[in-house]
Amino acid sequence: MSSDYTYDEQGQFFPFFILTLSGLVTLPLTYNLLRPSKELENTAPRIKSDFKPEHADLVEAQKRKRLRKERRIKRIITVIIGYVVMAWMVYLIMITARTSTKAYDPYDILGVSRSADERAISRHYKRLSLVYHPDKIRPDPAKNETIETLNARFVELTKAYKALTDEEIRNNYLQYGHPDGKQSFSIGIALPKLIVMEGNGKYVLLVYGALLGVLLPYIVGKWWYGTQRYTKERVLVATAGNIFREYKDDISDNGIISALSSGEEFKDVLKGAKAEAGLGKLESKVLSEETSFLTAKDRETLKKLDSVTRRKALALLWAYTGRIDLGDSSLNAEKYEAAPVALTLVEAFSAIALAFGNLKPIIGSFRASQSLIQAVPAGASPLLQLPNFTEELVKSIEGKSSGNNLSVQDYMRLPDSERRTRTVGAGLLTEQQYSQAISVAQQLPVLQISKAFFKVMGEKVITPSSLVQLVVKARFIPPGCTQVPAVNETDLEDIDPDDDDLDALMGRKPAKNRATKIVDGKKVEAKIEKVQPPLAHAPYLARDHSPRWHIFLADAKQGKMAVPPFTFTTFDKPILDEAGKPTFNVQTLKMQFQAPPQVGDFTFVMHMICDSYLGLDAKQDITLHIEDPAKAAAVEEEDDISEPDEDSIAGQMQALKTGQPPKKKARKPSDSSSEEESDTDGDAGDTSDTNTETDVED
Structure with a gap:
């Protein structure tokens, strides 16, 4: 049986080809668009x-406007077009007459039964011959019939008759499935015949050259x-470079806002004629005598800027933080529109400030974030x-006569009548306005520190260059709360992770999110879900x-950062109950x-x-106590806990820490049980001393 590969002039296989290509593009894009977002802003509750x-x-x-950009309208349109094309191809596949x-x-x-014998077949064929013989029948134009x-039709009838009665032709039918013997079949290829016609080869090469040599490199290069x-x-x-050049060791407050205005992103916000439109009116409003939060140095900074885009960006940011009606x-x-852009640029400034390690710019970057989120000038009242x-x-x-600004907490501590x-x-x-303000104040997430201390997991003292943890115990106490319960002392302890939680022991991630509850007298492990505080109450911020x-350690004497900030966005216990309290x-x-050496x-x-606030x-x-390794070993020897064996992992770790192998203690068989009991009791009695703690005042 031979095969004849032809080009699909009828388009029988073309829909399958297009459907496959469309699916390869559309389905991954659909997953990308429908995939649940992991952004914190999409999962947190809101302040009422x-x-x-x-x-x-x-x-x-x-x-x-920002949401439209984040939703990537181009991708959504591409997905819609992709599904339209796929639906059209499926429709074509269903309705196209496919030759097979x-x-x-x-x-x-x-039209005879398979059980009919040769005589019955001959009689039926003769009757059909009287009807369909070309000499007996005439074409019917109403049925689009022709002589051909x-x-x-008569040839087909004759061939079928001989396939059942003529021995040679019947053998062809039984062997090859057709009275004429071996048949060829055609496979349609989903390509237009024009591509392979003689004389079009150079155009085909030109198209392939444009696709593979120009379009594909352009797409990859652009990505x-x-x-x-x-x-x-x-x-x-380019923005990071601009901010780096603006950085100074003593920069803070409005100086940071000025540095943020150098961002290249503002050229997209103020592109074209927007950069100069209304600039004079904007500057007159910002630089008016009523604008008290700007110093003479700040005003001079704005006037000296040569770039029109940056000049307008800075004026807009100051107008935003000052809540100036333009x-x-x-x-x-x-x-x-400019404020959310500047808030994004604050992260770049923070990264640069952290690289230099100067305390003032680091704190200033966090304060700049607060100002932009709340639309409040630097140094203004909370x-x-x-x-x-x-x-x-x-x-x-x-x-x-007040020398210092009142915080929201101080304001809410005032007697209600006052x-x-x-x-x-x-x-x-x-x-009504007062009630609105009090309602928001009572929902602010004020995190108050109850205790902070240093510790090394599994150790009683901290030795040089050991891996230290700063543990901070804190509670969310919104302003104006009364009858705040006292802290349970057991909640201020920090229990080391289980021995099988290797990732937590190595510091790669927190301990397993499991909590043990007593239910009907039995211990039940319940999974703890991470809890997010409400989104920042920022009515003026367009996002x-x-x-x-951010928690970090600083050297106050040198004005330098000692330990880089650790950022916390979620917490391990509920902040509010089901009633919202x-x-x-x-x-x-x-x-x-790592501890100092x-x-x-x-x-x-x-x-x-x-x-955010x-x-x-x-x-x-807070003070970190670093003990001598020899002294630490002596403390451990004084404990009732038995020394680890020399060939155990614990023994090897102790040998690395102290420089001496552990001593083997001889035990009497009769005393083994009593010693174990004594060790257990001693361990329980020393629980409060397992951490090197520094109690701190709230």
Whole structure:
């Protein structure tokens, strides 16, 4: 049986080809679009508030604009087109008449039963001959019949008759399935015949050359260049270079905002005529005498900028943090569009500041994040975070003689009658506005430190260059909470992970997320889900932001960072109960680093800064005690716990730490059980001394 490969002029196989190609592109894109997002902003709850700020419509419009960009409209359109093409191809496959090799059946052609004998077949054929013989029948134009179709029909009948009666032809039918013997079949190829026609070869080569030599390298190069243009903080490499050049060891406050305005991303926001449109009006508003948060140096900085784009970006950022109404809807919209861009650039500035290690710029970067999220000038009162609060109202509440700004916590500690007297009244807030502010204040996630200490897992003392953990025990206590329960002392202890939890023991990840509960007198392990605090209450920011807490150690004397920040976004215990009330659960935060190589006491300043709210930061001194390895070995020898065997893993680890192999202790068989009991009792009695702790004040 021969095969004849022909080109698919009828398009029988072309839909399969297109369907396959479309599926290869569309299905992965669909998975990418429908895959659950792991962004913190998409999984966190929200603070309940019905407060609507000024220009709320502009803020919401900018949020929708950012969402459209994040949803990648081009990909969505591509997926829709892909499914339309796939549906069309499936439709074509279903309705297209596909020619296929059908099994030759002479009985079916003649219309006789398979049980009919040769005589019955001959009689039936003669009757058909009287009807379909070309000399007996005439074409019917109504049925589109012609002489050729009638002749072909009679030939088929004759061939079927001979396949059942003529011995030689019957043998061909039985052996090859057709009275004419071996048949050829054709396979349609899903390519247009035009491609392979003689004389078109050079055009085919030209197309392939354009696809493989131009289009494919362009797509790959564009993808590669796109990935190389951005840093791991998702900002342009050129922007990181600009910010690096703006960095100074003593930079802070508005100087950081000025450095952020050098970002190349603002050229996309202010492209074309936008860079100069309304710039004069914008500067006159920002540099007016009413703008009290700008110093003379800040004003001079703005005036000296040569780049029109950067000049407008900086003016917009200062107008945003100062909540200045620019009197123009376009300028106000640009103001709210520029703030989220600057918030992204803060991460790049933080990375640069951390590389230098100077304390002031590091803290300044976190404070800049707070200012951008809350739309509050640097150094302004934290009370401006509350709904309906303005600078005039804050001055009235704090009083002209007040030297320091009130935090939200201090404000909520005031007696309700005094707080209401300062806030509600003519020229101040209404009762409804006051209720809105108090409602938000009572939901702010204030993390208060209960205890902080250093420890080494499995050890009683800390030796030089050991892997140390800073353990911070803290509780979420929203402002204005009354009847806060005392901390349970057992919650302030830190239990080492299980021996089989190797990743936690090596510090690669936290201990297994398991908690043991007593149910009906039995221990039951329940999985602990990570808990996110509510999204930052930021009514002026045109994007959602999940709060982050940064904890790091600093050397106050040198003004340098000692241990880089560890960032916490989720917690291991519920923050609110089912009714939405605070649980006051003790949260455990851990950061791991290598201890100094010297013996002695090292005093650090521990900073805990929330990047989303002003006035929620905590700072306290904490001392790390580094003991001599020999002294540590002596302490262990004094314990009742038996020494490890020399050939055990514990014994080898002790030998590496002390430089001496462990001593083998001889035991009497009769005393083994009593010694084990004594060891167990001793271990339980020394539980409180397993950690090298530094108690700290709240």
